[in-house]
Amino acid sequence: MLSATRHRMAALALGVCFILPAQAKNQPYGEIANMQARHIATVFPGRMTGTPAEMLSADYIRQQFADMGYQSDIRSFHSRYIYTSRNKTKNWHNVTGSTVIAAHEGHAAQQIIIIAHLDTYAPMSDADIDNNLGGLTLQGMDDNAAGLGVMLELAERMKNVPTKYGIRFVATSGEEEGKLGAENILKRMSAEEKKNTLLVINLDNLIVGDKLYFNSGQSTPGTVRKLTRDRALAIARNQGVYATSNPGGNPAHPKGTACCSDGEVFDKAGIPVLYVEATNWTLGKKDGYQQRAKSKAFPDGTSWHDIRLDNQQHIDSALPQRIEHRSRDVVKVMLPLVKELAKANKA
Numbered sequence: 001m002l003s004a005t006r007h008r009m010a011a012l013a014l015g016v017c018f019i020l021p022a023q024a025k026n027q028p029y030g031e032i033a034n035m036q037a038r039h040i041a042t043v044f045p046g047r048m049t050g051t052p053a054e055m056l057s058a059d060y061i062r063q064q065f066a067d068m069g070y071q072s073d074i075r076s077f078h079s080r081y082i083y084t085s086r087n088k089t090k091n092w093h094n095v096t097g098s099t100v101i102a103a104h105e106g107h108a109a110q111q112i113i114i115i116a117h118l119d120t121y122a123p124m125s126d127a128d129i130d131n132n133l134g135g136l137t138l139q140g141m142d143d144n145a146a147g148l149g150v151m152l153e154l155a156e157r158m159k160n161v162p163t164k165y166g167i168r169f170v171a172t173s174g175e176e177e178g179k180l181g182a183e184n185i186l187k188r189m190s191a192e193e194k195k196n197t198l199l200v201i202n203l204d205n206l207i208v209g210d211k212l213y214f215n216s217g218q219s220t221p222g223t224v225r226k227l228t229r230d231r232a233l234a235i236a237r238n239q240g241v242y243a244t245s246n247p248g249g250n251p252a253h254p255k256g257t258a259c260c261s262d263g264e265v266f267d268k269a270g271i272p273v274l275y276v277e278a279t280n281w282t283l284g285k286k287d288g289y290q291q292r293a294k295s296k297a298f299p300d301g302t303s304w305h306d307i308r309l310d311n312q313q314h315i316d317s318a319l320p321q322r323i324e325h326r327s328r329d330v331v332k333v334m335l336p337l338v339k340e341l342a343k344a345n346k347a
Contacts, residue, residue, distance in 0.1 A: 030328025209278030217273030
């Protein structure tokens, strides 16, 4: 009997050379993603786990999936995180998160999960509040409305495409408090469902970073990396999209790998992961956390969680057309890749 890893590699390999032309759509690539990201960021700012804004955004995303014809629902989960006060007192803060799941059914048991977190950063200390990090006015355009926008465009373009393998679109909550929603998703998966999960594609922070990266999970086998990360890079070259992978300047993050978002939960469970992100792995500590060179517009080289920087007005001013162009580039790569891996029209 094939091991779970060999099972995944064999299944993915069967469809790797098969590319379909993109479905005929009135909208150019990235237009749906751009519109959705802007809507989510501006209509639902402050999408902190357990808040009304988070619940409203989850219901909006569920309705978008339903309008496309997907079976979609919201799964609530209970969790908590530590809040540190000004006097260094630490207290547990209980939250109830809302994760949205939509199903594109395939004709086989195997599935691919496409995941993007819907929540924005919740201040975890009085110091966070003093530093304008998180809160009710944080739009979270880069982190992570843009990831949701790309996921929704992929769902729209895949809705009438028959596939052999199922696709699960998952908008998680609680990522900013420690990947709580992803942990809950993994906890609910049966052993059989874990074995049948060929790949988790993690969409996060797609806009502000200098470069578009495709990286693998650290536990993802080499053969699967070739079929996913390396194939994404090849499609990018064919589409005229500049993309790269982590050069491995930090020993804690080996060449071609990434970490530290929802995908890490599945990586640690031995499920293959493809991270799609925009940052700059050659700067700072070379750990992916510095997104770009320091500048007047981005003094620390990041927009992480800052209400003044991670919003559409600032990004449009500092990086004109970046939201539109990066949304387009990611969709141009991910749509053919997802069709290949899910074995579109080979149902």
